[in-house]
Amino acid sequence: MDVKEAIEKRRAYRSFEPVEITDEMLKELGTAAQLMCSCNNNQPWRFVFVRSKEMLFKMREAFNKGNAWAFEDSLIIAVFGKKEKDCNIQEREYYLFDIGLASAAIILRATEMGLVAHPIAGYLPEKAKEILGIPAENMLITLINVAKKSDKINPVMSEKQIAQENERPLRRKLEEIYSVDVFSAELDK
Numbered sequence: 001m002d003v004k005e006a007i008e009k010r011r012a013y014r015s016f017e018p019v020e021i022t023d024e025m026l027k028e029l030g031t032a033a034q035l036m037c038s039c040n041n042n043q044p045w046r047f048v049f050v051r052s053k054e055m056l057f058k059m060r061e062a063f064n065k066g067n068a069w070a071f072e073d074s075l076i077i078a079v080f081g082k083k084e085k086d087c088n089i090q091e092r093e094y095y096l097f098d099i100g101l102a103s104a105a106i107i108l109r110a111t112e113m114g115l116v117a118h119p120i121a122g123y124l125p126e127k128a129k130e131i132l133g134i135p136a137e138n139m140l141i142t143l144i145n146v147a148k149k150s151d152k153i154n155p156v157m158s159e160k161q162i163a164q165e166n167e168r169p170l171r172r173k174l175e176e177i178y179s180v181d182v183f184s185a186e187l188d189k
């Protein structure tokens with residue numbers, strides 16, 4: 001699979017079936033993050049790969065109600081970091097950007113490996129950090145839920161979530177996301 005295909009195939013699916021997560025797979029995903037660019041090569045990204053049945057079960061406590069579909073995941077990647085571990089240039093705090101880049105690499109590599117990697121913001125960060133033992137001063141930026149895609153719709157999903165399973169949510173037009181040479185009013189929409 002080339003990058004273009006991985007970009008096109010990636011979807012935030014919510015109907016999961018289990019997949020065995022091997023040490024080799026974790027290494028592949030970790031390496032995808034390791035090689036990403038970062039400001040001053042600061043590499044501010046940190047991850048806890050949650051793989052055991054027991055810990056996956058405990059993490060359910062931290063999910064928002066609307067994310068109960070994620071109870072079926074085989075791996076949770078807790079993505080976190082600290083502002084002080086990356087460039088801070090006036091008001092530009094690069095850690096979120098750099099950790100986002102590394103997360104994108106993980107998500108695309110997971111897609112190439114035939115997995116679904118679905119990031120979420122709907123969780124209780126303090127609870128999740130407590131369960132995983134992540135020190136409080138870290139920002140828990142997302143939980144990436146990993147599994148295989150199932151063709152059977154998970155019954156806990158809402159109508160909207162079911163619709164999104166079958167069709168990619170609409171995207172902004174290209175004119176609304178980039179202009180050439182100078183800023184265009186379309187970008188302000």
Ligand SMILES: Cc1cc2nc3c(=O)[nH]c(=O)nc-3n(C[C@H](O)[C@H](O)[C@H](O)COP(=O)(O)O)c2cc1C
Nearest residue numbers: 010011012013066067119120121122123142168169
């Ligand atoms: C930072 C972030 C937070 C998200 N939070 C949630 C979430 O809490 N629950 C959920 O079901 N999906 C969540 N998503 C998935 C988005 O809804 C999804 O990516 C978007 O609708 C586009 O669909 P697609 O990824 O399949 O193209 C999140 C995605 C990102 C990047």
